[in-house]
Amino acid sequence: MHQAPALLEAATAAAAKAYAPYSRFQVGCALVTAQGNLFTGCNVENASYGLTICAERGTIFQAVAAEGPEMRIAELAVIALGHEFPPCGACRQVIAEFADAETPVWFLRDGKPVRLTMAELLPASFKL
Ligand SMILES: O=c1ccn([C@H]2C[C@H](O)[C@@H](CO)O2)c(=O)[nH]1
Ligand SMILES: [Zn+2]
Numbered sequence: 001m002h003q004a005p006a007l008l009e010a011a012t013a014a015a016a017k018a019y020a021p022y023s024r025f026q027v028g029c030a031l032v033t034a035q036g037n038l039f040t041g042c043n044v045e046n047a048s049y050g051l052t053i054c055a056e057r058g059t060i061f062q063a064v065a066a067e068g069p070e071m072r073i074a075e076l077a078v079i080a081l082g083h084e085f086p087p088c089g090a091c092r093q094v095i096a097e098f099a100d101a102e103t104p105v106w107f108l109r110d111g112k113p114v115r116l117t118m119a120e121l122l123p124a125s126f127k128l
Contacts, residue, residue: 014040
């Protein structure tokens with residue numbers, strides 16, 4: 001997918017903006033919408049730890065606020081500086097709300113980009 005390097009680069013740049021004084025995990029997300037717009041975001045923590053918002057959900061909520069309720073994710077990437085992980089379970093559920101089964105989700109594993117479809121990332125997902 002030709003967008004992947006640019007998306008991973010945008011997610012890496014966004015991770016540098018993270019507000020993560022508690023975990024020190026700087027996470028960035030980048031997504032392209034079906035309308036072709038790019039959105040980026042980072043995790044924002046809180047002294048009341050449970051109020052923390054992940055990079056992925058912050059980015060998706062921005063995209064909805066900008067494009068409206070019809071916003072659909074065409075492709076999404078998540079990067080953590082110095083760490084490698086796929087989106088957490090809560091974020092998988094929120095991504096699934098705005099993605100299709102075949103929507104690509106990118107993250108790093110062993111320094112290399114991994115591409116999973118939404119259905120691979122969250123099989124048998126809960127949808128209304
Ligand atoms: O999918 C994830 C998982 C974790 N984090 C953030 C939340 C918290 O600030 C830090 C450690 O969990 O990483 C994300 O942004 N996205
Ligand atoms: Zn998350």
